[in-house]
Amino acid sequence: MGEGRKIWRCARCDRELVAKKTIFTYMGLTLAHEVEACPGCGKVFVSREMAEGKMAETEQQLEDK
Amino acid sequence: MKPEDARQHTDRCFRGEPATCSFACPFRMDIRSFLDRVARGRWPAAYRVLRDAVIFPVVVSALCDQPCRSACQRTLLGDEALEIRELEVACLRNVKERKPERYVIPPKKERVAVVGAGPSGLSCALALAQKRFGVTVLEREKGWGGRLLEHPRFTEFDEDIGLQFSALEVEFRFGTVVSDLAQLSEFDAVYIATGAGGNAFGLEASWDDQLYSTEQPRVFLGGELCGSSVMEALAAGREASLSIEVFLQTGKAAATFGRFPREYRGHILPHEGVPPAPAVRPADPSGYSGEEARAEAARCMQCDCNICMEACEMLRLFRKDPHKIAVEVYTDTHVNAPFSSHTITRQVYSCNVCGYCGGVCPVGVDIGPLMQLSRRVRLSAGVHPAALHDFWLREMDFAVSEGAFSSPPAGQEACAYAFYPGCQLGASNPGHVLRSWDFLAARHDAGVMLGCCGAPAYWAGDEERLRANIEGIRRTWAGMGRPVLVCACATCRTVLAGFLPEIRTVSLYELLADAEEVRPVRRWPEAAVFDPCAARGGDRMEAAVRALVSRSGTVCVEPGEKNRCCGHGGHIYLANPGLYGEIVQNRTEADPRPYVVYCANCREVFASQGKECAHILDLAFDLPARDPVPGLDEKRANILAVKKELMKKMTGADFEPEAREWDALTLVIDEALRRNLDRKLISGNDIKEAIWRAESAGDKFLDPETGASLCSMVKEVITYWVEYRGSGAGAYEILDAYSHRMRFGREE
Numbered sequence: 001m002g003e004g005r006k007i008w009r010c011a012r013c014d015r016e017l018v019a020k021k022t023i024f025t026y027m028g029l030t031l032a033h034e035v036e037a038c039p040g041c042g043k044v045f046v047s048r049e050m051a052e053g054k055m056a057e058t059e060q061q062l063e064d065k
Numbered sequence: 066m067k068p069e070d071a072r073q074h075t076d077r078c079f080r081g082e083p084a085t086c087s088f089a090c091p092f093r094m095d096i097r098s099f100l101d102r103v104a105r106g107r108w109p110a111a112y113r114v115l116r117d118a119v120i121f122p123v124v125v126s127a128l129c130d131q132p133c134r135s136a137c138q139r140t141l142l143g144d145e146a147l148e149i150r151e152l153e154v155a156c157l158r159n160v161k162e163r164k165p166e167r168y169v170i171p172p173k174k175e176r177v178a179v180v181g182a183g184p185s186g187l188s189c190a191l192a193l194a195q196k197r198f199g200v201t202v203l204e205r206e207k208g209w210g211g212r213l214l215e216h217p218r219f220t221e222f223d224e225d226i227g228l229q230f231s232a233l234e235v236e237f238r239f240g241t242v243v244s245d246l247a248q249l250s251e252f253d254a255v256y257i258a259t260g261a262g263g264n265a266f267g268l269e270a271s272w273d274d275q276l277y278s279t280e281q282p283r284v285f286l287g288g289e290l291c292g293s294s295v296m297e298a299l300a301a302g303r304e305a306s307l308s309i310e311v312f313l314q315t316g317k318a319a320a321t322f323g324r325f326p327r328e329y330r331g332h333i334l335p336h337e338g339v340p341p342a343p344a345v346r347p348a349d350p351s352g353y354s355g356e357e358a359r360a361e362a363a364r365c366m367q368c369d370c371n372i373c374m375e376a377c378e379m380l381r382l383f384r385k386d387p388h389k390i391a392v393e394v395y396t397d398t399h400v401n402a403p404f405s406s407h408t409i410t411r412q413v414y415s416c417n418v419c420g421y422c423g424g425v426c427p428v429g430v431d432i433g434p435l436m437q438l439s440r441r442v443r444l445s446a447g448v449h450p451a452a453l454h455d456f457w458l459r460e461m462d463f464a465v466s467e468g469a470f471s472s473p474p475a476g477q478e479a480c481a482y483a484f485y486p487g488c489q490l491g492a493s494n495p496g497h498v499l500r501s502w503d504f505l506a507a508r509h510d511a512g513v514m515l516g517c518c519g520a521p522a523y524w525a526g527d528e529e530r531l532r533a534n535i536e537g538i539r540r541t542w543a544g545m546g547r548p549v550l551v552c553a554c555a556t557c558r559t560v561l562a563g564f565l566p567e568i569r570t571v572s573l574y575e576l577l578a579d580a581e582e583v584r585p586v587r588r589w590p591e592a593a594v595f596d597p598c599a600a601r602g603g604d605r606m607e608a609a610v611r612a613l614v615s616r617s618g619t620v621c622v623e624p625g626e627k628n629r630c631c632g633h634g635g636h637i638y639l640a641n642p643g644l645y646g647e648i649v650q651n652r653t654e655a656d657p658r659p660y661v662v663y664c665a666n667c668r669e670v671f672a673s674q675g676k677e678c679a680h681i682l683d684l685a686f687d688l689p690a691r692d693p694v695p696g697l698d699e700k701r702a703n704i705l706a707v708k709k710e711l712m713k714k715m716t717g718a719d720f721e722p723e724a725r726e727w728d729a730l731t732l733v734i735d736e737a738l739r740r741n742l743d744r745k746l747i748s749g750n751d752i753k754e755a756i757w758r759a760e761s762a763g764d765k766f767l768d769p770e771t772g773a774s775l776c777s778m779v780k781e782v783i784t785y786w787v788e789y790r791g792s793g794a795g796a797y798e799i800l801d802a803y804s805h806r807m808r809f810g811r812e813e
Contacts, residue, residue: 006768007769007770008768009766009769011764023810024807025807027448043764044809051786052803055806059806059807063410065407
């Protein structure tokens, strides 16, 4: 529902986000995935598309285990 | 229930047990399977079922007097029984390949003598030879057959017997008379099947008709010698072979596992809605054609109980019968590594725990307790999907902390009654609680107990939280002089009855119905009462609601199915949104008339579907038809408003809700977005908190071009994201919000 594609910058570091391998954990399992994050402080960005798409799908699969 | 009791829980369920016809069959043939395969034209598979059961299919299809037909449940519907024997004949005619199986197992060293090559001796010899025992058949006559020799179709029978033995190693000693068992001392076991009037070697008095054993441990008797018919003798030979096998393995004849159940558990199925089906007559008098046989076999109703699996959307979706569910629940509880063989997780959290299955089950097996067991075990082992119940647990925590308030009437230490509205009634409509309390206070010595019974913790399997809440209720109740609790919610009553049996409860609706001066308004000419699932067995409460509806002048229509869950029960909404939607739709469309409900959750579910409905309290107190469903924030505000008003009335004190830093923020949010976020269970309160935290710490993302900000907040097991834009002092326009359950680490 946002207004088109946004170019996010980390507010604290004032830097553009870069792709970064990030650890995700759920239901006791750990997965690694490349997502955008601040190159300075490492703050991770998760888009709605990812949260409600791929992540939701993976969450379901892990819950079913 | 403990994990080890799980499988016992479904003991009474007779799903999967042989049908009445199989009980009548001397061979205990799985007639259902046979007919199913014939109906589908799967002749080789049908033949295997037939041959494996009756041993000599040509003999049996010619001679069996079909006791199965008198047990066929088709006859209960006024139809003729299935023509089983004709279908067996058709099967033999249609199957192309009748070669017997070859058993690739190593030969065993034990040797068995079978005395007599009649039906019983032959079937015993065949069964033992298939297991690769060394079998020697001793027969007085020059060939096999016994009494079958007299039959005009013996040539066909002879061929059938030859065919079945053709793949086996069995030694036949024809023309051999056994007059003394000492002749057979070289054998490890002996089966005596010398036919009607034959030699029993003096063992008939010690014969065990279940195990076929005698006082001589290695000697067994059976068949026509013991008074059986030819069919029974054939069946007995194979049954005796099982006892002999156990004897050879263990040194003692004993019943084996996996035997056919001794007795039919007496459940004739209702077969509701099954259309009549007259028997198919063969065009050619010599027997059925393949097509005719298929049509005749298709008349079989496959008598097996699947009532619960048809009645419940959840059981229908997962297609597991109660026994399978019990086994999986049991095995799941024994695996607690996160990467486990869990096979039933989604189903466990998809159950409304409404008890409907137990209500329709002929023997009352309720699946809900199994699912609850699994939820408890998973939670205590820490392998539960916490996100599925987190929202409701947080709402419960709110209701029992900030939302809780208990007091006897003003100026009293104790009271005879206390109104126990439950957490949802006031959240959904404060008027329901406040008007009900006015009614009670005017007639009874009534205080109030606002809180939550703990149903969310119960449904989540969170025993610790449930116990703590129950103890809290017990203490408060004792402190108020042990009043009778006046319940408005059937679920509260069920939880209280289960965990606090010492507390007496009465339904608010009974008290309303007893008060003649309560005159409910007539909103519709007729309406259907939708009884909540938790009201099952609460006959007086159900009668009271009906009395109130009737008193309003509305014709009270009985629902087709009573005490079905509206969808809310068990909090399955997050675990299985698709199933939840299906259930809600089915209940909404179950009756075209408006619904009168007496559960706040039922009302919200139907109102959110646009279904015309009213809570019985709306009618009793003539409350205006409200907004369909309050939003998440409005519900919490309603809970606090009810508390504030009742606290003022009872203690004179002004309740000021605990203020948090983010309460002062103002959200500007589009109505469509707000509803969407409510559906995703993202509350304005969580959004405010996330923004406040992000703004305070400067911890967020920015899009300089649009001026939008994006922040995230981890709360319990959920991570929330909010996209927003400043909109004046302390005000924020919400552009979007979403959440996920996974946690992320900062970087590798």
